[in-house]
Amino acid sequence: MTVRVLLADDEHLIRGALAALLALEDDLVVVAEAATGPEALAMARAHAPDVAVLDLQMPGADGVKVATSLRAELPACKVLIVTSHGRPGHLKRALAAGVRGFVPKTVSAQRLAELIRTVHAGNRYVDPELAADAISAGDSPLTAREAEVLEHAADGAPVAEIAERAALAEGTVRNYLSSAATKLGAENRHAAVRLARERGWV
Amino acid sequence: MTVRVLLADDEHLIRGALAALLALEDDLVVVAEAATGPEALAMARAHAPDVAVLDLQMPGADGVKVATSLRAELPACKVLIVTSHGRPGHLKRALAAGVRGFVPKTVSAQRLAELIRTVHAGNRYVDPELAADAISAGDSPLTAREAEVLEHAADGAPVAEIAERAALAEGTVRNYLSSAATKLGAENRHAAVRLARERGWV
DNA sequence: CACCGGGCATGACAAATGTCAGGGCCGGGG
DNA sequence: CCCCGGCCCTGACATTTGTCATGCCCGGTG
Known part of the structure; x- marks a missing residue:
């Protein structure tokens, strides 16, 4: 056994x-x-x-x-x-x-x-x-798109690149990034990426 | 023995x-x-x-x-x-x-x-x-101030905050950030922080 | 000494980023 | 059915960030 x-x-x-x-x-x-x-x-x-x-x-x-x-x-x-x-x-x-x-x-x-x-x-x-x-x-407060966009932003890529990879308008990308940062209580998207990583949400 | x-x-x-x-x-x-x-x-x-x-x-x-x-x-x-x-x-x-x-x-x-x-x-x-x-x-190509400013930028803080902590004008901070990013071959300061960390230069 | 070259510092301008108001779509209640 | 709320998406506008030209100070060199 x-x-x-x-x-x-x-x-x-x-x-x-x-x-x-x-x-x-x-x-x-x-x-x-x-x-x-x-x-x-x-x-x-x-x-x-x-x-x-x-x-x-x-x-x-x-x-x-x-x-x-x-x-x-x-x-x-x-x-x-x-x-x-x-x-x-x-x-x-x-x-x-x-x-x-x-x-x-x-x-x-x-x-x-x-x-x-x-x-x-x-x-x-x-x-x-x-x-x-x-x-x-708790659960991740991020929606599917927010998480997806955050992931693409992970390595400090400019918004234009993220937009292309996600097939979205730049304005939309900025929006998701912004709302994700707000939900996580971060100053900007880069801090948001760090926080999301720490919590295992990306 | x-x-x-x-x-x-x-x-x-x-x-x-x-x-x-x-x-x-x-x-x-x-x-x-x-x-x-x-x-x-x-x-x-x-x-x-x-x-x-x-x-x-x-x-x-x-x-x-x-x-x-x-x-x-x-x-x-x-x-x-x-x-x-x-x-x-x-x-x-x-x-x-x-x-x-x-x-x-x-x-x-x-x-x-x-x-x-x-x-x-x-x-x-x-x-x-x-x-x-x-x-x-090789050795770190960063000057003392560049490394210092990069460190303050590590957690995604806005330039204004970095400037205050380093007792510098905002323009100056942007300059160091920019030259550091150039030296490291990074797109922006956040990518620069990542690279510097990877190489153990911060 | 006079002249670089490099690090430090600044403000003005251009480019990227963040914020806002708004519109379309869909599912769950009243 | 109609309305409401949440998610997805967009462009226009304000703010932040990145780049450039410029000047000061200092140590080394001819």
Whole structure:
């Protein structure tokens, strides 16, 4: 009755250390490791693990995107996400993607092992503190277009460029940017981008 | 002839895993752990380790600041910095602070153990890739005022506010912002802030 | 000394950005 | 059915931001 685990994290140091620690548990076995989103997906297809432990931020595709694909291809594989910087919005999106567990990297390895068993048993677990943050932060007040335009504005692009990419008039883009900034209580669109990112709304 | 090591990283999961792996090495012993900059300093004072392994980004004070203090108080303690996201400027500042080693978290635990011995022996080591980045990125082309103004602009503040904080006319502020953006090859000041941050120049 | 060259600083002008008033569309109540 | 509210979209106008020409001061060079 061993649990087959896939480990995905771009930091080799951490991934290796984690693998070693989990190997100490009698009932857990790490069957595959990955350093990027696509790699994690490929490994999952090849090894069909019982539980996938994914880092939230990886090159290629983030943990939530991988979880979404996994949900479709390997419904039996439970997903547990670990993250360094807990953004409220990410938690919400992760749960929507069918993730079974969501914890910060501040937990101990012992606790992580327990949680792997927990999600494997079919239960859910989210870190209480992150959950509290997510609830107090509430839902994103942004409409679909506002969020879309904000995303395009993320790297400091001029309005003309955003307008072209979104196929909108410049005036319209300015409007969405402005209303988004107002809703977030930001002085201008750049501060708005920062805030939205922090809350995980983009 | 055992090496006494201090481990500082805000992520408990990683710190614990690392401690466990390093404990497997006969000649290494972890004498203290810390989760924040100030804590690392206190631990170092209390235990006088041979080598301090510091994460670059920690709450309170970053690895470079801790290294600077350590240099003054415990000159015998060698510092090895590990980081997730290697910014060229940080490497430069770290070396200026007397750090003996600088590596990304993508190295293996085995390699890390070797490096701890390397710096303990009095040698230096910096990751070749990070070194190449630092060299190709070169020195900051920004003048003192340009960097100062860029820093104030970091959180998307309007020019008027920056001008007040820097005690400059608005026109002057715009000028520094503009010349900084030009030097960095950025479209506008916000993109410039991002680039400068990436390179560790602010 | 006289003459650069570079950093620091400023105000005026042009260009980008933010704000406003308003119109079309759609779904839910009264 | 008709109205209301929310979302989507637009152009015109005011404000903010970016660019330019200009001047001062200082340290190094011929």
